[in-house]
Amino acid sequence: MDIYPEIKRSEIMSKISGKNTKPEMDIRKFLFSKGFRYRIDDNRYPGRPDIVLPKFKTSIFIHGCFWHAHPGCKAATLPTTRSAFWEKKINNNKLRDERNIEELRKNGWNVITIWQCEIKNMASRKNRLEKLLLEITDKSFNSENSNDH
Secondary structure, three states: OOOOOHHHHHHHHHOOOOOOOHHHHHHHHHHHHOOOOOEEOOOOOOOOOOEEEHHHOEEEEEEOOOOOOOOOOHHHOOOOOOHHHHHHHHHHHHHHHHHHHHHHHHOOOEEEEEEHHHHOOHHHHHHHHHHHHHHHHOHHHHHHOOOOO
């Protein structure tokens, strides 16, 4: 049973932003500080990647663990109320993500997914951002790890 009435829950959910989230802003500031120039939410590409680096033919998706069902992450646990609704919604998100990534890769793009939990604290953020630099610039890293994303 939800602790909020349906109208209050709807109001809470409507305030969840899909653009310019804190994780997105953190990644963008980091990339800019390293001299990278990028486009944001570019709808010319499948899935409208959060960040596109045309020079490196790389697209970056910054996913919330809950909304995109991060495997093995405790933040990706489905709610017990309205579980059928949430399962369908999250599964549709996953299928859409897979289609978009496949389409981008088919067109020669390097696709990177950054999960919200990977940049939650300073230690994990530092490690993830160092890895991100390699994923963008090192072509051998991309081909060896293409299934990690």
